[in-house]
Each structure stands twice: as C-alpha cells, then as structure tokens.
Amino acid sequence: MSPAPPSLVELQTSLMDLLRRDASLSTDADASARAAEIATGNDRLTGVEQVDIYREQYFLRHVGALREDFESLAALLGEDGFDALARAYLSAHPPTSFTLRDLGHALPAFVAERAPWRDDALVADMARLEWAFVDAFDAADATKIELAAIASMPEDAWPLARVRLHPSVQLVEMAHVAEDYRSQARKLLAGEISELPRPEPGPRYIVVFRGSEKLKYIDVDRGAFALLAALRDGHALGDACERAAATAEMTEQTFQEALGGWFQSWTSWGWITALERAG
Amino acid sequence: MSFRKRHGIGDLGVGVGFRTKHYPHVLETKPAMDWFEVISENFLVAGGPPRANVERLKDAYPVVPHGVSLSIGGNAPLDDDYLRRLKAFVDWLDPPWVSDHLCWGGAAGLHIHELLPLPHTEAVAAHVVERVKRVQGFLERPFALENVSSYMTFRESTMQEWELLSTIAERADCGILLDCNNVYVSSRNHTIDADAYIDAVPADRVVQIHLAGHTDKGKYLLDTHSDHVCDAVWKLYERAIGRCGAVSTLVEWDDDIPEWDVLSEEAATARRLRASVLSRGASPRPVEVRP
Ligand SMILES: [Fe+2]
Numbered sequence: 001m002s003p004a005p006p007s008l009v010e011l012q013t014s015l016m017d018l019l020r021r022d023a024s025l026s027t028d029a030d031a032s033a034r035a036a037e038i039a040t041g042n043d044r045l046t047g048v049e050q051v052d053i054y055r056e057q058y059f060l061r062h063v064g065a066l067r068e069d070f071e072s073l074a075a076l077l078g079e080d081g082f083d084a085l086a087r088a089y090l091s092a093h094p095p096t097s098f099t100l101r102d103l104g105h106a107l108p109a110f111v112a113e114r115a116p117w118r119d120d121a122l123v124a125d126m127a128r129l130e131w132a133f134v135d136a137f138d139a140a141d142a143t144k145i146e147l148a149a150i151a152s153m154p155e156d157a158w159p160l161a162r163v164r165l166h167p168s169v170q171l172v173e174m175a176h177v178a179e180d181y182r183s184q185a186r187k188l189l190a191g192e193i194s195e196l197p198r199p200e201p202g203p204r205y206i207v208v209f210r211g212s213e214k215l216k217y218i219d220v221d222r223g224a225f226a227l228l229a230a231l232r233d234g235h236a237l238g239d240a241c242e243r244a245a246a247t248a249e250m251t252e253q254t255f256q257e258a259l260g261g262w263f264q265s266w267t268s269w270g271w272i273t274a275l276e277r278a279g
Numbered sequence: 280m281s282f283r284k285r286h287g288i289g290d291l292g293v294g295v296g297f298r299t300k301h302y303p304h305v306l307e308t309k310p311a312m313d314w315f316e317v318i319s320e321n322f323l324v325a326g327g328p329p330r331a332n333v334e335r336l337k338d339a340y341p342v343v344p345h346g347v348s349l350s351i352g353g354n355a356p357l358d359d360d361y362l363r364r365l366k367a368f369v370d371w372l373d374p375p376w377v378s379d380h381l382c383w384g385g386a387a388g389l390h391i392h393e394l395l396p397l398p399h400t401e402a403v404a405a406h407v408v409e410r411v412k413r414v415q416g417f418l419e420r421p422f423a424l425e426n427v428s429s430y431m432t433f434r435e436s437t438m439q440e441w442e443l444l445s446t447i448a449e450r451a452d453c454g455i456l457l458d459c460n461n462v463y464v465s466s467r468n469h470t471i472d473a474d475a476y477i478d479a480v481p482a483d484r485v486v487q488i489h490l491a492g493h494t495d496k497g498k499y500l501l502d503t504h505s506d507h508v509c510d511a512v513w514k515l516y517e518r519a520i521g522r523c524g525a526v527s528t529l530v531e532w533d534d535d536i537p538e539w540d541v542l543s544e545e546a547a548t549a550r551r552l553r554a555s556v557l558s559r560g561a562s563p564r565p566v567e568v569r570p
Contacts (some may be wrong), residue, residue, distance in 0.1 A: 002409065004354035005402035007435060012354050012386040019391060039431040042469065044498040050431035053499065058391055098348035098361040098390050099320045141326035167325065213328050 011038060019055045020094060022087055026052065062090055065100040069134050070107065073126040075185035075196060085117060101138070104131055121175040122199065129179065132170035132208040133215055139168040144270035150263055153275060159238025160278035163231045168210035169271050171229055176202050179217055211270055218269075223248035223255055224262045228271075236278065281483030282454055286421040288375050288486050291341050291527035293550045295543070297333075300536045306335045310539065312546065314341040316529045319377075320348050323364040333372075342372060343487070343527075345456075346379035348390060349414065351424065352397040352407050353383040357414065358390075366418055376486050378423040378456045381407070381444055396429035399436035399443040404450070411451035423454035423486045428464040428493070428502030440465065441479040448484050455480060457523070458489035459515040460508065460531075464500045477515055482523040490516055490549055491531040505534035507545060513552060520556045528553060 018025060018035055025031045025048050032048045039047030063086040067074045074082040092114075093106045108127040111117040118124070144166065153161065178199035187193045205225035208217045220228075226247040230240035245255040266272050282288075292313030297305065304310065315336055322333050322344075336342055348361060369377055382394040397403050415422040426444055438446075448455050457480055466473035490513075492506030508516075508530070520526065530545045 002406075004406050005400075007400075008352075008398070008403060008406060009354045009386075011398065011433070011435070012383060015395070016386050016389060016391070019393070038433060040434055042432065047431070047434075049498075053430040053501075054393060054395065057393060061392055094389050095385075095391060096388055098358055099323065100392055101320075101324065138324035138327040138329055141330070168327070210327055213331060 014038060015051070015054075018051055019058045020091070021055060022059075022091065024052055025055060059087065059090075062095060062100075062103060063087065065103050066090075066107070069104045070127060070130045071189070072182040072185035073111075073123065073130060075188050076122065076126060076181075085111070088114065101134070104134065107131065122178060125174040125176050125178050126181060128172050129174065129206065129208070129217075130182070132172045132206075133182075136168040136170045136208045136210050136215055139166075139210065142166050142273040145267065145272055145274060147264055147267040150267065150272070150275055153277065157277045159236065161237045162234070162274075162276045162278075163237060163240075163272055164274035164276065165228065165232055166209060166271050166273050168208075169228070169232070170208040171225060171232065172206040172208060173225070174202050174204040174206055176200065177204050178202075179204065179206050179219060207271075209269065209271060216269075221248070221258065221262075223250050223258060227259075227262070228266075282421070282452070282481075283483060283486060286376070286454075288421060288454070289527075290525040291343070291375075293528045293530070293546045293553065294340075295530045295546050296345075296532065297336055297342070298533065298536055301539050301542070302332055304539050306332060306339075309339050310543065312340060312543065313550075314343065314527065314529075316343050316345045316531075319344040319346040319365055319368060323361070323368055337372060341374075343374045343529075344369060344372060344377055345425075346377070347394065348384060348392070349379040350384040350390070351379060351381065351410050351414065352403065353386055354406075355386050355388065357410060362414070362417055369418055369420055374420070376421040376423050376454055377418055378425055378454075378487065380427050381424045381447065382427045394427040396427060396431065396433075396440075397443070398433040399438045399440055401437070404443055404446045407447050408451040411447065411453050415451070415453055421454050421486065423456040424448060425456035425458050425489065426461050426465075427458075428461040428468075428500075430468055430499055430501070432469050439471065439476075439479075441476045445479060445481050448481060453484070454486040455484045456487045456489060457485045457519055457526075458491070459519055460489065460491040460493055460512050461502060463509070463512045463515055464493050464502050468499050473511075473515055474518060477518045477522065480519075480522075485519070485523045485526050488516065488519055488523070488526050488528045489531055490528065490545075491533075503534050504531045508548075513548075516549065517552055517556050520553050521559075525553070525557055 014034055018031055025035050035048040035051040039050040041047035041050055066086045089107055089110050095103055108131050111127045112124040176199040184196055188196050205220050205222055206217050207220055223244055226244035227240055230243045245252055294312055294314035297315040297317045317333055322329050380394045384393055385391050462473050462476045490508045491504045492508055494501045494503040528549050532542055
C-alpha cells in the first residue's frame with residue numbers, strides 16, 4: 001500500500017484541528033490564516049467561512065448525538081449546561097469510532113471525575129443509567145434457559161458452575177432513586193410538567209436489560225445485584241455467592257434463602273443464557 | 280460492456296431510505312415500495328432491534344446498504360474493524376451493490392462523521408483509486424462512490440469534481456451513486472454547471488441515483504435531507520435518467536421526516552418522471568469510454 005500523498009496528509013491534519021475548535025475560526029488570527037490557505041472562498045463566503053460551516057456541523061452533529069443518548073442528563077443540566085458538558089467531553093474524548101453509537105462511551109467516567117459535574121452524584125447516576133440503555137439496546141442476542149434446566153443440575157455441581165448472563169444485562173448502582181428520571185425528563189420536554197422533581201437519595205440497584213426486543217429496567221436487592229456483578233465478572237457460583245453475601249452484608253443463611261427466588265425471577269426475565277458445569 | 284451489465288446490476292425501481300420513524304408502519308403493514316436503502320453503520324451492531332428490524336425488512340423488500348464511515352479519501356489506513364463488520368453485514372444482506380461517499384471523514388485515529396470533500400487533484404485520484412480497489416476486492420461486491428454536497432473549495436484543486444469522480448470510477452473500475460441533489464447543492468455553492476456535471480459522469484457506471492431536499496442558508500445551500508426534492512433537482516434527475524436509462528433511484532429524507540404517505544408520494548413522483556423520460560425513448564446515448 002502506497003502512503004497517502006503528503007499534501008493530502010497535511011491538509012487533512014490541519015483541517016482536523018480547525019474543525020474541532022470550539023469557537024468560530026474568524027475569532028483566531030492563526031486559525032483564520034490556516035483556513036484561508038486551504039479554502040478558496042467564493043463571492044459569498046470567505047475561505048474561513050467555508051471551513052467554519054464544517055466546524056459548526058461537527059459540533060451540531062456530535063452534541064446532538066450525545067443529547068439523544070443522554071436525554072435525561074440534558075434535561076437535568078438544561079440546554080446550555082448540557083452544551084457545555086458535551087463540548088468539554090468532545091474536547092477530552094474526540095470521536096474515535098466509525099459509529100456515533102459509541103460516542104458517549106466515556107461520558108459516565110468523565111462526569112464522575114470532572115468538575116463541576118462530579119459535585120452532583122445525580123449527574124453521574126444519569127450518565128451511567130443512560131449509557132446502560134445504549135449498551136443494552138443493541139447487545140448481542142442470546143437464547144435464555146429455563147428454570148427447569150437450572151433446577152435439574154445436581155446440587156454438588158452448583159458451587160463450581162458458571163452462570164452466563166444475557167449480553168444485554170447492565171448493572172447500574174445509583175446514588176438516587178432515579179431510574180424513572182428519564183420518563184420525567186420526557187414529560188418535561190413534552191410540556192406535561194414544568195419542572196423536574198429532584199429524586200430521593202438512594203442507594204438503588206438497577207438492572208437494565210432487553211426483554212422481547214424492548215428495553216426494561218428493574219430495581220433489585222443489594223444481594224442480588226452483588227451476585228449478578230460477581231457472575232458477570234466470571235466467578236463460579238459458589239465463589240460469587242460468598243463475595244455477594246459479604247458485599248451485601250448478608251448472612252450465608254439469608255443469602256441462600258433468597259437465592260431460589262432470585263433465580264426464578266432472573267430466568268423468567270431471560271437474564272440467564274447458560275449454566276456451565278465445571279470440567 | 281457497461282459496468283451494470285458486467286455485474287448483472289438490474290433496476291430496482293424507486294425506493295426510499297429506511298428510517299426509524301417509519302419502522303412500525305413499514306414492518307407491520309408492508310406498504311408498496313420498490314426497495315429500501317439502509318445506512319450500513321446503523322446495523323453494524325451485535326444484536327437487538329436494529330438487526331431484527333433489518334431482517335424483517337429484508338424478508339419483504341430488496342435492501343441495499345449505504346455507508347457513511349468508510350472515509351475512502353482519508354489518509355489513515357482503512358478501518359479494518361469497520362470493513363470486517365461491513366463485510367459480514369453485506370454477506371448476510373447479499374445486495375447487488377454497496378455504496379459510500381467520495382469524501383474523507385477523519386484522520387489520525389479520529390472519525391468526525393462528516394462527508395468532507397477532497398481536493399480535486401491527480402494525487403488524490405491515485406490515492407482513492409487504490410483504496411477503492413481494495414475495498415471492492417475485500418467486499419467481493421460491486422462498490423459505488425457517491426458524489427457529496429460540499430461547502431468549501433480547495434486552493435489545491437486542479438480539476439472539476441466530476442473529473443475526479445469519473446477518473447476514479449474508471450481507473451478503479453467501480454460504480455457511481457449519482458446524487459442529483461448533491462450535484463445541485465455543490466453547483467449552487469461553487470457556481471458550477473450542474474448540467475455539465477450530469478453529462479460528464481460515465482453513464483454506464485451509474486448504479487443508483489439519490490434524490491433529496493436541502494436547506495437554503497442564504498449564502499450557501501446545506502444538504503439537510505429535510506424537505507421535498509426541489510424543481511431544479513427533478514430537472515437534473517430527468518437529465519440523468521435520460522443519459523443513464525432505468526437506474527435504481529432512492530429518495531433520502533433524514534430530518535423533519537414526514538408521514539409515510541408524503542415520503543411515498545415523493546417516490547411516486549420520481550417513478551412517474553422516470554417512466555415518462557424512459558417512454559420518450561431516451562435510451563442511453565452511446566457513452567465514450569476512456570481507454
Ligand atoms: Fe446521497
């Protein structure tokens with residue numbers, strides 16, 4: 001493969017820098033000079049204005065894509081507030097994927113770390129929840145197994161068995177009771193309510209998943225949540241139960257008593273796709 | 280023999296883009312429509328509703344994928360992950376051709392999701408030709424390049440856009456997706472002759488035509504796909520059909536998407552115009568093929 005023509009590399013490198021500037025190119029003498037070197041302009045637009053059209057489109061498209069994926073975060077922060085977040089995020093995490101679907105992947109971590117957003121835990125809650133919706137929506141398909149398949153496993157095989165969760169299952173720990181915040185945000189956008197009520201403090205353990213091609217979520221016990229997390233991380237069932245009981249500060253007995261009910265619900269929701277015996 | 284004949288590319292009629300707003304109506308009632316185009320990237324996902332929807336669509340209509348992320352004119356190596364996923368999708372869909380744009384959309388590891396124009400130079404032509412050959416070979420499927428709407432012109436350019444497009448298509452031996460609205464938008468933005476553009480494109484290589492609406496921003500036209508096809512673009516379409524013959528045509532509508540009936544009527548208008556041009560006996564004129 002022959003390398004790209006040097007003049008093309010130079011032009012594209014320069015434009016990539018100019019198009020990601022957060023302010024009109026005409027406000028910066030150096031940027032203007034560089035844009036004018038590249039674009040001819042015409043009788044209506046200068047070369048700088050021509051390049052600026054693409055720069056504006058870059059922000060419109062990417063801020064717009066983030067706004068679509070994080071609509072309750074946008075409602076929480078307001079028009080200008082979300083715009084400021086999106087621009088700061090784009091500057092720290094410029095798009096590297098061929099698809100806009102991946103654009104917001106680092107936003108949950110970004111708002112958890114960056115001031116001023118890190119100061120409001122609800123911002124991080126919403127970013128995590130809404131990104132879980134994105135991931136659950138188009139996660140791989142998998143066939144669920146029935147409770148009977150689990151019940152038929154001999155008891156001595158349980159501790160070393162591995163439970164495979166449906167790829168759409170996303171675990172979101174939240175500091176607020178805010179899993180319904182998106183529907184509130186949509187009501188606000190539709191003008192049905194005039195302000196967003198601030199959610200009560202949590203904690204809240206939410207599982208987002210796809211059931212019958214629709215996105216769903218449900219809040220679960222802390223113990224169930226901890227067990228799902230351990231199973232997702234690949235721990236065998238016995239080990240996972242021990243870890244989860246410790247995390248949830250449950251005695252082994254209460255944990256074991258709850259287990260049957262959890263598995264019953266999880267299989268009915270299609271969260272379990274395989275139960276693999278050791279060896 | 281023409282590119283279309285060599286690859287057995289027939290006429291699918293007039294179709295529309297498959298967009299979320301119309302999924303329920305299209306998938307549940309299967310309204311009359313010749314064919315659909317899907318944006319490839321929207322379906323290069325692991326699973327879930329996108330894949331299920333395109334599968335249902337494929338069961339009822341011819342479906343052709345149209346990409347926006349190839350960045351054929353970029354200086355970075357072609358994105359292997361993207362190409363592998365596209366190939367798997369295309370193999371599954373089994374369309375008569377695959378298309379993307381004559382543009383670039385990123386560099387140095389970034390994808391900026393724009394259809395940026397390229398300087399019209401010999402060096403760019405050579406660069407793109409080599410990449411089109413690789414893409415077409417990898418996908419094992421006829422590949423078509425679409426002309427984009429543009430808002431800037433480069434000091435470096437030494438030829439017209441249609442010369443760049445035609446040169447690349449001939450040398451890389453690929454197809455062309457002729458977007459009449461893009462020809463119009465660029466011709467207005469850069470004061471070039473749209474008729475001359477249509478007349479210069481190698482007719483035997485045109486496998487598909489796009490029609491769409493745009494927005495007048497005062498000092499320039501913006502390719503928004505948010506409106507009806509304008510009269511001037513219909514004229515260009517008639518001219519293109521007159522030259523190219525019965526070429527599969529697609530109406531793109533991506534913003535302010537109207538009700539299905541409005542979109543369907545836009546396709547019907549294209550169908551009527553196309554039929555009337557074709558019935559005038561305006562069979563494709565002999566096209567001079569460069570040696
Ligand atoms: Fe197009």
